[in-house]
Amino acid sequence: xxxxxxxxxxxxxxxxxxxxxxxxxxxxxxxxxxxxxxxxxxxxxxxxxxxxxxxxxxxxxxxxxxxxxxxxxxxxxxxxxxxxxxxxxxxxxxxxxxxxxxxxxxxxxxxxxxxxxxxxxxxxxxxxxxxxxxxxxxxxxxxxxxxxxxxxxxxxxxxxxxxxxxxxxxxxxxxxxxxxxxxxxxxx
Numbered sequence: 001x002x003x004x005x006x007x008x009x010x011x012x013x014x015x016x017x018x019x020x021x022x023x024x025x026x027x028x029x030x031x032x033x034x035x036x037x038x039x040x041x042x043x044x045x046x047x048x049x050x051x052x053x054x055x056x057x058x059x060x061x062x063x064x065x066x067x068x069x070x071x072x073x074x075x076x077x078x079x080x081x082x083x084x085x086x087x088x089x090x091x092x093x094x095x096x097x098x099x100x101x102x103x104x105x106x107x108x109x110x111x112x113x114x115x116x117x118x119x120x121x122x123x124x125x126x127x128x129x130x131x132x133x134x135x136x137x138x139x140x141x142x143x144x145x146x147x148x149x150x151x152x153x154x155x156x157x158x159x160x161x162x163x164x165x166x167x168x169x170x171x172x173x174x175x176x177x178x179x180x181x182x183x184x185x186x187x188x
Contacts, residue, residue, distance in 0.1 A: 008071035015063070016153060030050040040130075044113055044116060044119060099148075110142065
């Protein structure tokens with residue numbers, strides 16, 4: 001494994017933390033607070049304003065995560081093309097693609113709901129009796145999609161941590177072995 005660039009690792013970790021934390025706070029805090037607004041016709045509008053404000057920050061966080069992750073993966077490539085630990089890296093790639101897809105789908109549903117800003121709702125993802133059918137459908141789907149983002153990004157945090165820890169002992173053993181070989185070379 002090549003030496004890891006701490007800036008790339010920081011971009012990866014901070015970007016992923018912001019992506020996870022922002023999505024979780026949005027689902028629990030923002031959507032929960034918007035559901036408490038007295039006027040049912042204001043609930044979607046208020047939630048939409050909050051999510052619109054978060055979107056550029058979230059995009060930057062995802063960008064930092066991707067740049068850091070791709071940069072680290074590129075720096076780990078060995079000249080002979082034989083990469084270490086592909087199953088773990090493949091799992092990280094699959095989780096990343098799933099989290100990106102869930103984020104995009106959730107944002108798309110949010111934009112559909114945003115177009116119906118004045119529709120009365122019981123909550124951001126809970127329809128009222130008067131909620132139009134197309135908004136109801138988007139709300140039902142969003143109720144699930146919104147939780148996929150923190151679930152998948154949380155899984156990414158766990159798997160990334162495990163992958164990083166798995167690489168440490170091999171690097172230490174290799175370093176000690178290389179050092180020992182240099183010290184013992186004059187005697188061989």
